[in-house]
Amino acid sequence: MEILQIVGFGLVAAVLIVILRHQKPEVAMLVSIAAGVVIFLFVLDKVAAVVTVLKDLATRANINMLYLGAILKIVGIAYIADFGAQICRDSGEGALASKIEFAAKVLILVLAVPIVMAVLDTLLKILG
Amino acid sequence: MSVDLIFKIAGVGILAAVLHSLLKHAGREEVANLVTLAAVAIVLFWVIDLLGTLFSEVKNVFKLF
Numbered sequence: 033m034e035i036l037q038i039v040g041f042g043l044v045a046a047v048l049i050v051i052l053r054h055q056k057p058e059v060a061m062l063v064s065i066a067a068g069v070v071i072f073l074f075v076l077d078k079v080a081a082v083v084t085v086l087k088d089l090a091t092r093a094n095i096n097m098l099y100l101g102a103i104l105k106i107v108g109i110a111y112i113a114d115f116g117a118q119i120c121r122d123s124g125e126g127a128l129a130s131k132i133e134f135a136a137k138v139l140i141l142v143l144a145v146p147i148v149m150a151v152l153d154t155l156l157k158i159l160g
Numbered sequence: 161m162s163v164d165l166i167f168k169i170a171g172v173g174i175l176a177a178v179l180h181s182l183l184k185h186a187g188r189e190e191v192a193n194l195v196t197l198a199a200v201a202i203v204l205f206w207v208i209d210l211l212g213t214l215f216s217e218v219k220n221v222f223k224l225f
Contacts, residue, residue, distance in 0.1 A: 041163060041166075044163065045166050048170035048173075051170070051174065052173045052174065055174075055181075056173045056180075056196070056199070059169065059173030059176065062200075062203045062204060063166060063170055066165060066169055066206070067166055069207075069210045069211060076218070079221055080221045101223055104222045108219070108223075111222075115214075
């Protein structure tokens with residue numbers, strides 16, 4: 033039961049953060065970053081297993097790996113950006129968090145351009 | 161699950177808070193500020209190490225290069 037471990041870990045970290053917040057807000061923020069990273073690292077190997085299954089399915093369905101790679105990259109960018117933005121927002125820097133999210137959106141758009149072009153190509157082939 | 165890292169960081173924070181208030185009562189304001197700075201630097205060192213691990217793992221899993 034990993035969920036019990038994760039919930040217990042989160043509760044312990046929350047108690048420590050609440051203790052620290054009044055005296056040392058900067059250390060409390062670092063504790064919350066560390067707790068988030070540890071929880072994510074804990075479930076990351078399971079995410080890796082899911083990604084392997086998705087890749088297997090894609091090769092069996094003869095889908096071009098370019099598209100799956102782009103989608104996986106987009107998911108990775110979204111996760112990292114969300115992580116950073118939430119930490120910024122937690123420490124009171126809402127404007128910085130919005131900028132991080134904006135940058136992530138731009139990068140995702142850049143990665144999605146080949147897919148959009150492929151869709152347009154297919155559309156033109158159908159029409160013409 | 162590295163719970164000990166969280167306890168380590170929180171321990172440094174609590175120790176720094178206690179030292180800060182002690183030094184403040186003793187009238188050593190500047191040393192108290194140095195203690196805070198040192199605590200933040202030490203903890204930042206650990207957290208940046210951890211963040212580097214996170215980023216490289218995410219890069220590996222999602223094939224971000």
